[in-house]
Amino acid sequence: MAGGRKFMTKSGIEIAKFLDKRESFASAQEIFLGLRAEGRNFGLATIYRALQSLTSTGEVDVLRRSDGEALYRKCGEDHHHHLICKGCGKTIEIEGVSVEEWAHTIAERHGFREIQHSAEIFGICPDCFTQAEPKRR
Amino acid sequence: MAGGRKFMTKSGIEIAKFLDKRESFASAQEIFLGLRAEGRNFGLATIYRALQSLTSTGEVDVLRRSDGEALYRKCGEDHHHHLICKGCGKTIEIEGVSVEEWAHTIAERHGFREIQHSAEIFGICPDCFTQAEPKRR
DNA sequence: AGCCATAGTGAGAATGATTATCAAAGTCAT
DNA sequence: ATGACTTTGATAATCATTCTCACTATGGCT
DSSP states (O other), X not given: OOOOOOOOOHHHHHHHHHHHTOSBOEEHHHHHHHHHHTTOOOOHHHHHHHHHHHHHTTSEEEEEOTTSOEEEEEOOSXXXXXXXXXXXXXXXXXXXXXXXXXXXHHHHHTTOEEEEEEEEEEEEOHXXXXXXXXXXX | OOOOOXXXXXXXXXXXXXXXXXXXXXXXXXXXXXXXXXXXXXXXXXXXXXXXXXXXXXXXXXXXXXXXXXXXXXXXXXXXXXXXXXXXXXEEEEOOHHHHHHHHHHHHHTTOEEEEEEEEEEEEOHHHHHSSXXXXX
């Protein structure tokens, strides 16, 4: 079920590499600017295209910031959830067996099929908590 | 912690009532059109303002559709999660003690503070499953 | 090498939700 | 009714994302 390696264009590979180096979620615009800062000038359209492709194969995870902007991150391919720092954006992949069970149980109780679920935890990481000042924004 | 009743404008009250009658999440645009269909012509700006106010007091829940559009729903004021039908949008409020515990445990293990979490379950409800054809869209 | 077919790129336009403006209309205690 | 203040809503402005389309790179094939 885990999408296997799919064909990826040259720019797609570079964009994936860029995400590999980050430990936090990044918006398409941040990726665009980040690559530009490295001298790699991709068009926004290319970035969005690559991101779509990467998310469709499951190589990249997406989630929505509260303002609706999409954030992307390169992750392990197996199912997992995230613990995200509201200060610096640092993201930790976590497992959630109890969440899986919970979703399954609830869904069954109500007769729902084709279940998916989302579960993320947000908070302030120890670094940001001690430094009164968050690293980002 | 649960935000108490806050002052609400006249239109805000009408918009809240409109949401009261729905059992599924609605976008701002849907609310706009729905009210208009009832002969209540509010400006979009007014709808968005009321929605902001309602969500800030916790009277209305927000979540993001996969395309990033915000969806609103009048809910019980105590903390809960949602089971949402991907077919008709029908939404059921559910509790998730195990999720709360999970979030708390994980956060503590990593030293995170000021924890929040989100957890929703999506699936096809029994009605939509039997009728091959979903009610909405 | 030269040539075609096809996929990939990117500047800029188009879309669409949300937010900001701001003048006009409503509210209310005096 | 008067003035101080709030609410409203038509419209313009933002901003992320998607679409267009001419142009370029690529890969086979001779």
